[in-house]
Each structure stands twice: as structure tokens, then as C-alpha cells.
Amino acid sequence: MRIRTAAPLALAAATALAGSLLATAPVSAASHQGGLHLGKIQYDSPGSDTGTNTSLNAEFVDIHNNGTVKLQLKGYRLKDNTGYTYTFGSYTVAAGKTVRVHTGKGSNAGAHVYWNRGWYVWNNTGDKARLYKPSGSLQDSCSWTSSSTGIKVCH
Numbered sequence: 714m715r716i717r718t719a720a721p722l723a724l725a726a727a728t729a730l731a732g733s734l735l736a737t738a739p740v741s742a743a744s745h746q747g748g749l750h751l752g753k754i755q756y757d758s759p760g761s762d763t764g765t766n767t768s769l770n771a772e773f774v775d776i777h778n779n780g781t782v783k784l785q786l787k788g789y790r791l792k793d794n795t796g797y798t799y800t801f802g803s804y805t806v807a808a809g810k811t812v813r814v815h816t817g818k819g820s821n822a823g824a825h826v827y828w829n830r831g832w833y834v835w836n837n838t839g840d841k842a843r844l845y846k847p848s849g850s851l852q853d854s855c856s857w858t859s860s861s862t863g864i865k866v867c868h
Contacts, residue, residue, distance in 0.1 A: 757863025788847030
């Protein structure tokens with residue numbers, strides 16, 4: 714008889730534990746519910762790394778404004794592990810919108826800005842992107858190791 718009553722108790726305890734774990738999962742994601750954060754990073758440009766501007770611009774970082782108001786990004790800095798730094802000029806990203814920072818050369822327009830570099834920034838074997846506020850404090854970061862897709866989805 715103990716076996717029959719122990720099983721439902723164990724099942725109830727396991728269900729309660731699983732439910733509490735599931736209930737806490739969104740809390741960790743909630744830190745990025747209302748603000749600026751790194752999104753998708755294409756750290757390995759598709760195909761061979763030829764160094765052409767087309768290939769350089771296929772390497773990019775998406776920065777998403779998940780807040781409810783537009784944000785002025787002037788002075789925000791995007792950096793890699795080596796110290797390569799892109800500093801935003803006057804650029805406003807609307808609430809719920811994304812700006813894509815391309816590595817290569819181009820004219821800033823719409824949701825696309827260009828680092829205007831002549832070679833790749835992000836290491837294919839592993840790196841870390843950091844987004845700093847104009848004050849110098851860290852806004853967000855995202856790291857990766859090599860993968861077959863060359864893409865890291867941060868948040």
C-alpha cells in the first residue's frame with residue numbers, strides 16, 4: 714500500500730518542481746523586456762571570407778530596441794574582444810525596431826548603418842560583442858564559439 718501512495722506523492726512533487734521551474738524561466742528573459750540589447754549577430758559572413766565589401770556587409774550585428782519609446786543612440790559603442798569599436802553618430806531607433814550594423818562600407822540609411830571597415834571584425838572561432846552606453850557602462854554583451862551557421866542569436 715505504501716508503494717501506491719508514494720508514487721502519487723512523488724508525481725505531485727515532481728509536477729510542482731517542474732511547474733516552479735517553468736514559472737521562473739521567463740524571469741531570466743525579462744531583463745531584456747524593456748530596453749536596448751544585442752539581437753542576431755552574423756559573425757561569419759556566408760561563403761568564403763574574400764574581403765569584398767559585399768562579404769564584409771554580410772557580417773553584421775542587430776541592435777534591438779525592445780522598449781516602448783524611441784532611443785537616441787549617439788555615443789553608444791559596439792566593441793569586440795580585440796577592441797575594434799563602432800561609435801554611433803546621431804541615430805534614433807524607434808520602439809520595437811532594430812538597427813543593423815554592417816562591417817563594410819556603405820551609406821547609413823533606414824535601419825542600416827555601416828562601420829566602414831576594410832576587413833572583418835568578428836572572429837569566426839569565438840568572440841564577444843559588447844554594447845556600451847555613452848556613459849561607458851555596459852548595456853549588453855553576447856559571446857559565441859564557432860558554429861556551422863556563423864550566426865548567434867543573443868536575445
